[in-house]
Amino acid sequence: EAGVTQSPTHLIKTRGQQATLRCSPISGHTSVYWYQQALGLGLQFLLWYDEGEERNRGNFPPRFSGRQFPNYSSELNVNALELEDSALYLCASSQAGQRNTGELFFGEGSRLTVL
């Protein structure tokens, strides 16, 4: 069974540009979560999507947005990139019945570098 897949693996952008990151959850999982992992820090919760709807949002500005598609895959968009947006962006998924357990399955992440 394929795990959570993310693309691209690496992305380099300049300040002010937009970045789009993509995630495919494990087959059968309906919830998708996005976390930011900056160097030397733990993971910071960004967004949670379930059944196509945004269910919860972390303390990030509105230029961080996303969506979930009917096939449960998800996209994270970061507009007006700033240098401090440089980080590893991790996507995770969970089954519908597990979404309140904290048991997440993570992908390998997309490394975003903002120059």
Next chain:
Amino acid sequence: GQQLNQSPQSMFIQEGEDVSMNCTSSSIFNTWLWYKQEPGEGPVLLIALYKAGELTSNGRLTAQFGITRKDSFLNISASIPSDVGIYFCAGQRSGTSYGKLTFGQGTILTVHP
């Protein structure tokens, strides 16, 4: 953003030694979890705890959910080289925090053969 206080930040140990790390918070969590992240990989769940006072084992790993709901610890017995990685604690509340995990800063574990 709010994070859990995880300690120690790093550990350098010899193979065969036992390891202990802990996580504390100023507020209550309903669920405590421990994840491990290896280089180039995403975090992988090791142990999940759902009840205050609960003690759970997974092979050489043992974790406990503090009775006050504000802390948790993870022990690794008889460490081996493949235990190397970053260990994260994470907590989850209910209500408006539904679906959101709060992570600690991580403990970097190095095991010398």
